[in-house]
Amino acid sequence: MFAKPIRALRWWIIGLVMLGTIINYLTRSTLSVAAPTLTTELNLTPQQYSYITGLFQLGIMMQPIAGYFLDIIKLKWGFAIFATAWGLITMAHGLANSWQGLAALRGLLGFAEGIAHPGGLKVVAEWFPAKERGLAGGIYNIGASFGSMLAPPLVVWAILYYNWRMAFVITGVFALIWVVLWLFCYQSPEKHKALGEAEKTYIKEGQESFLEGTAEKPSPMKILRQRNFWGIALPRFLADPTWGTLTFWMPLYLATSRGFDLTQIALFAWLPFVAADIGCLFGPAVVLWLQKRGISLINARRWTFTLGAVLMTSMIFVGMVDSPYVAIGLLCLGAFAHQTLSVTVITMSTDLFRKHEVGTVTGMAGTFANLGVLLFSLAIGALVTTVGYEPFFIVLGVLDLIAAAVMWTLVKAPAPEAEVKP
Secondary structure, X not given: OOOOOOOOHHHHHHHHHHHHHHHHHHHHHHHHHHXXXXXXXXXXXXXXXXXXXXXXXXXXXXXXXXXXXXXXXXXXXXXXXXXXXXXXXXXXXXXXXXHHHXXXXXXXXXXXXXXXXXXXXXXXXXXXXXXXXXXXXXHHHHHHXXXXXXXXXXXXXXXXXXXXXXXXXXXXXXXHXXXXXXXXXXXXXXXXXXXXXXXXHHHHHOOOHHHOOOOOOOOHXXXXXXXXXXXXXXXXXXXXXXXXXXXXXXXXXXXXXXXXXXXXXXXXXXXXXXXXHHHHHHHHHHHHHHHOOOOOHHHHHHHHHHHHHHHHHHHHHOOOOOOHHHHHHHHHHHHHHHHHHHHHHHHHHHHHOOHHHHHXXXXXXXXXXXXXXXXXXXXXXXXXXXXXXXXXXXXXXXXXXXXXXXXXXXXXXXXXXXXXOX
């Protein structure tokens, strides 16, 4: 397939994963951008809409199945199967005529799209030395915010020129195109013919020996007994409601509370996700900066998470300010802060667990993350018409401070001599 080695192939590989993550989050964000239109056409109430988003979260909470599936049958075909499924299911959204049908499709989509983080982190664990894992994780996580950023202009264009149903068809086709690219380009480092010997040695020698994978199957029960798992899972449970709010509720918030029309949503709803892109790179940069000043890898990640949690307090004021543009600015700061801490805690799976466990660990932690999103989304749907959005923004500003305290308490760092120095 490849005639000669490709220089810095690992960065091309993570770029391919980033493209898949962009499409993953583009397809899942299509609903929220189309929500002001389809809720009117299908006569949906806020509570029914929360049920629809809730079914998605229930589906994506089955990430452990996706992660375990990847650990067993490996990345190439596992990613391809799930990506094909999420593309076809997204296209099927255009056939829905009731909130029940839409909810069922969202549940299936959530299960299929649950492959994104387990798959992305397995690529990071296999293809990158320790000192580059944070940056590699940040790069592929850019796809989450970039896909969400692309959704408003693309979906609004599809609605204005066609209808909301066509928006789902278009974004679903993108997923199927990516599957073809993935199958053509991806192989493991051991099998990839375009990986040069020098780069293969560089990757191998830069990885911690105690994180080497084995032939045994990952044990979910063994993982659940480890405090390091809970030191990742509980902070994700507390932190991810921010991303769920930005992804599923922000367009409706701008429409109902700030008076934005569809064109204004297309002009402004993508801005927080641009800020989130910057956060994906800022977090790993802070970690590396701290490491170069003598702080261990795990402590550098904890301090970076804490910095993001402090910046997240800006979300408290989103519902209090009069200007909708100041509110958008605060949402941008919140998105930046969230991705700063989110990419940090997600990457810790590769720092604390063996390669053959990374997919399962990430999937299990993802279940807790999406449970947090589910509960928060249901609370918004049930209470927003009576209390408004302001109390929810206040809660979001506080949750990550609690998450930082949990991380410092539970995560046990490996012995300093076991870490690979930057």
